[in-house]
């Protein structure tokens with residue numbers, strides 16, 4: 001049985017992807033090789049990593065997700081701010097921040113519960129939503145990167161109007177992952 005590497009995420013509108021791409025390009029000049037940069041078209045807000053799973057299980061999951069998202073009216077997330085995990089002295093993940101209403105946390109929690117019911121392992125870390133720009137390579141020399149990151153600022157970039165969640169397939173390749181949307185699962189329809 002062939003397995004599919006999959007995750008659930010919110011997509012970023014192309015206009016925001018373009019703005020993020022400009023910031024990414026500026027930062028890349030400071031550290032082109034020691035960071036694995038996320039291709040702007042791949043930038044997303046991860047809700048749940050599923051790992052390797054069967055097509056049948058994913059089909060079941062889409063049904064379960066539809067029941068969850070049908071309970072959640074659309075909402076909006078602001079995108080802006082720049083930071084690193086775990087801390088500026090030892091940057092590992094470079095990210096753009098988001099400012100979200102409680103609905104995002106509720107949605108994440110409900111998706112986590114639905115996934116757990118279907119046997120997907122629970123996420124151990126608390127939900128900490130962000131948009132990953134790049135990941136610093138292990139054992140990289142950060143002499144030039146660290147001060148550049150500490151001085152870099154990103155203001156408010158725009159909004160994501162969340163109207164659906166996406167189930168993505170991820171194919172890992174040496175030149176970087178390739179994501180394919182397998183299903184768009186709509187949130188509740190707003191009353192007219």
Ligand code: ATP
Pocket residue numbers: 005007036046048049132170171172173176177
């Ligand atoms: P690469 O692994 O080649 O750097 P990637 O991380 O973008 O590429 P995936 O590993 O397939 O691609 O991950 C897809 C999404 O799931 C990303 O948002 C990633 O951060 C997240 N993710 C991957 N592994 C885990 C994990 N073990 N726990 C939580 N989230 C994960």
Ligand code: MG
Pocket residue numbers: none
């Ligand atoms: Mg990964």
